[in-house]
Amino acid sequence: MTTAYVALASSTLGQAASTLFGVVEAVGGFIAILLIVFFVAGRVTGRLQRPIAIVICLGPALFLVTLGLIIPAITTINNSLRNQQFLGQLKTKYIGFKNYTYAFTDPYTQQTIIRTVLWLLIVPAMAVFVGLLVALLVDRMRYASIPKTMVFLPTAISFVGASVIWSYVYNYKAPSLPQTGLLSQVVMKLGWSNPPNWLITVPLNTFLEMIIMIWIQAGFAMVILGAALKGIPDEIIESARLDGASGIKLFRTVQIPMIRTTLVVVVTTVMITTLKVFDIVFTINNGNFSTDVLARQMYADMFVTNQVSRGSALAVILFLAVTPLIYYNVRTLRREREIR
Amino acid sequence: MTTTTTPAAKVQQPLKGQAAVKAVRKAFSSSLASAAAVFIGIIWTIPTFGLFVNSFRSREAAATTGWWEAFVHPSFSLSGYNEVLTGGGGLAIPLVNSLAITIPATIIPIFVASMAGYALAWMRFRGSDFIFFGIFALQVVPLQMALVPLQQYYVHGLQIFGVTVLPSPGINGTIAQIWLTHTMFSMPLAIFLIHNFIAQLPSSLMEAARVDGASHLRIFRSIVLPLSMPAIASFGIFQFLWVWNDLLVAKTFGGTSPEMQPVTARMQSLVGSYGAHLDLLAPAGFLTIVIPLIVFLSLQRYFVRGLLAGSVKG
Numbered sequence: 001m002t003t004a005y006v007a008l009a010s011s012t013l014g015q016a017a018s019t020l021f022g023v024v025e026a027v028g029g030f031i032a033i034l035l036i037v038f039f040v041a042g043r044v045t046g047r048l049q050r051p052i053a054i055v056i057c058l059g060p061a062l063f064l065v066t067l068g069l070i071i072p073a074i075t076t077i078n079n080s081l082r083n084q085q086f087l088g089q090l091k092t093k094y095i096g097f098k099n100y101t102y103a104f105t106d107p108y109t110q111q112t113i114i115r116t117v118l119w120l121l122i123v124p125a126m127a128v129f130v131g132l133l134v135a136l137l138v139d140r141m142r143y144a145s146i147p148k149t150m151v152f153l154p155t156a157i158s159f160v161g162a163s164v165i166w167s168y169v170y171n172y173k174a175p176s177l178p179q180t181g182l183l184s185q186v187v188m189k190l191g192w193s194n195p196p197n198w199l200i201t202v203p204l205n206t207f208l209e210m211i212i213m214i215w216i217q218a219g220f221a222m223v224i225l226g227a228a229l230k231g232i233p234d235e236i237i238e239s240a241r242l243d244g245a246s247g248i249k250l251f252r253t254v255q256i257p258m259i260r261t262t263l264v265v266v267v268t269t270v271m272i273t274t275l276k277v278f279d280i281v282f283t284i285n286n287g288n289f290s291t292d293v294l295a296r297q298m299y300a301d302m303f304v305t306n307q308v309s310r311g312s313a314l315a316v317i318l319f320l321a322v323t324p325l326i327y328y329n330v331r332t333l334r335r336e337r338e339i340r
Numbered sequence: 341m342t343t344t345t346t347p348a349a350k351v352q353q354p355l356k357g358q359a360a361v362k363a364v365r366k367a368f369s370s371s372l373a374s375a376a377a378v379f380i381g382i383i384w385t386i387p388t389f390g391l392f393v394n395s396f397r398s399r400e401a402a403a404t405t406g407w408w409e410a411f412v413h414p415s416f417s418l419s420g421y422n423e424v425l426t427g428g429g430g431l432a433i434p435l436v437n438s439l440a441i442t443i444p445a446t447i448i449p450i451f452v453a454s455m456a457g458y459a460l461a462w463m464r465f466r467g468s469d470f471i472f473f474g475i476f477a478l479q480v481v482p483l484q485m486a487l488v489p490l491q492q493y494y495v496h497g498l499q500i501f502g503v504t505v506l507p508s509p510g511i512n513g514t515i516a517q518i519w520l521t522h523t524m525f526s527m528p529l530a531i532f533l534i535h536n537f538i539a540q541l542p543s544s545l546m547e548a549a550r551v552d553g554a555s556h557l558r559i560f561r562s563i564v565l566p567l568s569m570p571a572i573a574s575f576g577i578f579q580f581l582w583v584w585n586d587l588l589v590a591k592t593f594g595g596t597s598p599e600m601q602p603v604t605a606r607m608q609s610l611v612g613s614y615g616a617h618l619d620l621l622a623p624a625g626f627l628t629i630v631i632p633l634i635v636f637l638s639l640q641r642y643f644v645r646g647l648l649a650g651s652v653k654g
Contacts, residue, residue: 012426015599016436019515023440026516027447034451038557045555053556054463061456061475061527067506068524069478071498072486079488087488088495130380137377140370149640150381153388156636157629158585160604164611164625165391168407178405182390185406215384220647227648276482279587283608298484303592308488315485326480330473 073319080312087308099313109297109314115206116294119213119277124270126214128263131221135229136251148226152219159216159279166212167284172197202290209291212280217270228262229255261332268325275322294318388629394622395420403619420623431603431624438584438602438631440515445522445583450572452523453530454538457568458560460531461539462546472535479528487592490521494593515600517593522583530575533646537571538564574646577639584632603628 041052080099084092103109134151138144154162171181175194179185184195199205232255240254256263278295281287287296294314301311393407398417401410410416424430460472494517497508511517541564549559565572587604594600601609607628610621636643 012432015433019436019440022515023443026519027444030444030448030451038561042555042557049555050463054459054465056557057455057459057463057560058471060452061531062471064452064520064524065475065478065527067493067498068486068490068521068527069481072489073481075489075492076485087491134377134380137373137380139373141374141377144377147377147381149637151384152640153633153636154384156581156632157388158587158604158632160587160607160611161585161625161629164607164621164628165387167611167621168390168394169387178409180403180406182386182406182408185408215387218384223644223647227644272479276484278484279604279608282587283611295482295484299487299588299591302484302488312485312488315482318482319480319485322482323480326477330477334473 076312076315079309080316082309084308084312086306087302089308092309095309099310100317102310103313103317108292111290112292112294112297113317115290115292116275118206119210119274119293120271122207123210123213123217123274124267126210127217127270128221128225128267130214130218131223131266132225132263134218134222135226136255138226139229148222151222154216155219157216159212159277160283162212162216163280163283166208166215170198170208172199199285200289205285205289206291209280209284212284213274213277217273221266221270224262224266225259228259232258265329265332268329272322272325275318391622391625395626397622399619402622420620421627424620424623424627431606431627433598434601434603434606435627435631437515437600438604441518441522441590441602442580442583444519445526446576446579448519449523449526449530449579450534450576453527453575454534454565454568454572455560456527456531457535457538458556458564460535462559462564463556472531475528476532477528483525483588486525487588490524491592513595515594518589521589521593522579522586525589526579526582530579533575533578534568534571538568541567570642570645573639573642577635577643578646580635581632581643 037056041056044052081094081096082092083095083098103113130151134147138147141147157165168180169182171179172184172195173179173181175188179188181198183198187195196204198208236254236258237250240250245253276295277293278299281291281293281296282299285291287293287300295318298311298314298318301307301314390407393410394402396416396418397407397410398415398419401415402420425432456475460468493506493508494512495508497504498506509517509520511520545563546559549563554562584602585604586602587608590602590605591608594602594605598606607624610624
């Protein structure tokens with residue numbers, strides 16, 4: 001028994017060591033190449049020095065961005081107009097916008113799109129609400145960092161980890177047994193003798209999964225909005241108070257307008273994250289029991305059910321939905337730069 | 341606007357009818373607000389705390405009663421952790437894999453992006469502004485959009501109209517394709533964050549170095565890189581958390597055997613195979629989140645700075 005245990009431990013250790021050695025090798029190799037390139041390029045003088053420096057500094061980034069983002073985006077748009085089913089399929093042809101028509105007429109996909117829109121509306125609104133509320137509550141608090149850290153903590157937790165954590169909240173047991181899920185326990189103590197099996201109850205399960213996302217995103221909203229609230233000059237708040245504004249009125253007429261830009265940026269950023277939400281739905285129900293969203297269905301189309309072109313069409317739809325949000329953020333950013 | 345009014349004058353102002361009520365309410369309101377904030381904080385922490393408690397209970401206890409029972413009938417054991425770390429199909433190898441994925445996928449983008457950030461900020465040329473905003477706008481490309489083409493590239497090389505433009509990098513099925521993928525996807529945010537910091541370094545510093553005859557690459561190496569550490573730290577934490585917590589890229593390029601999987605993918609298959617490993621979920625889950633939590637809590641200040649620079653300031 002002990003020898004088997006030791007053997008197992010040492011084989012694990014050996015594997016771990018070789019994996020980590022590969023990492024050291026790779027990072028070391030990368031830095032060595034950089035140093036060599038810098039050394040060689042450093043010998044160049046005169047007119048060519050500047051262009052060479054630009055190419056060395058900017059080249060790798062542009063190469064990676066082109067290879068990893070620009071070309072794939074074009075390829076995916078192209079794929080979405082074809083009838084490719086599985087990866088590596090050779091004989092495919094253009095079928096026009098059929099994949100898009102399919103996405104908007106197929107009842108299952110329609111449901112998916114509607115559900116994604118619900119996610120988009122509810123999650124950012126609630127995350128910003130909670131984040132703003134906490135930011136306001138702790139504004140003049142003494143040990144503000146304690147509740148702030150508590151709300152901010154889930155930001156560091158993976159969506160998968162969060163799904164595991166919340167599975168102990170939503171866990172279902174027959175009412176006669178001792179409960180292991182916190183939610184069932186709480187509602188039963190409150191007098192609901194026969195709570196449902198939360199995660200397979202449609203449409204409740206979708207909203208319960210949204211709560212996980214709100215739980216993660218609220219901390220982000222709190223930090224950004226808290227900083228924006230702190231950024232409002234004291235004189236403005238002070239003079240508004242002298243004019244008789246306080247509490248809700250101060251908040252509505254002074255603080256909200258002052259942080260409007262930040263507010264919109266936070267909403268759009270949470271929206272972008274929400275639009276791409278895949279892990280939570282994938283981990284908890286794998287999209288079953290009417291919880292599917294765009295990002296999960298797309299993954300299944302591409303890698304599970306061999307419908308690459310349909311999946312690509314969904315990816316393009318996602319892309320088109322994100323574009324105006326990013327456009328807005330870039331425009332805000334450019335405007336702020338011009339002011340500066 | 342009464343700009344000349346002093347706080348003293350404010351006290352002397354005639355108060356309306358409910359002055360007393362208002363004063364009392366004001367005194368209470370700040371402690372009430374604090375209580376509300378702490379209350380929300382506690383609600384936000386309870387789910388994680390439940391996982392933490394459950395991870396230290398025996399499998400029977402965790403499977404049959406809720407974690408709160410541990411305070412009524414205390415019984416704690418480390419058997420779950422023991423099993424998760426040493427058992428076959430456990431988390432030991434995936435934890436190592438996660439580190440092996442995360443460390444290069446954090447370090448490599450830092451170098452690539454800070455070089456690009458320096459070029460875009462201090463070696464201005466025609467179109468450099470366009471490139472900067474172009475890269476930033478590439479955030480618009482969802483990860484999902486790039487998965488299939490990237491996988492085809494890793495297997496067959498880059499082909500345009502059937503002609504191979506770039507050969508396959510020969511890293512198919514290795515951990516290196518996860519590094520490369522994360523590096524590519526990190527570029528827009530990394531360049532944006534680091535560029536904005538580098539651009540604010542004092543120009544007198546750069547000019548002095550140039551007068552002394554330092555080349556651009558030399559300035560980058562011995563002035564810009566050391567001075568940009570705050571921005572690099574912010575981005576580094578961001579990227580570390582992002583890569584550690586990623587599931588989609590790991591799932592697509594990481595294969596299905598536990599030998600190759602990082603913790604997130606391993607956890608996902610544990611949750612998925614309902615019943616089989618459900619009893620080990622709590623210790624496994626806590627091991628999964630504990631490293632990012634430590635990184636986060638010890639370097640929170642830098643992380644917040646990165647968040648603020650990323651979404652509020654230009």
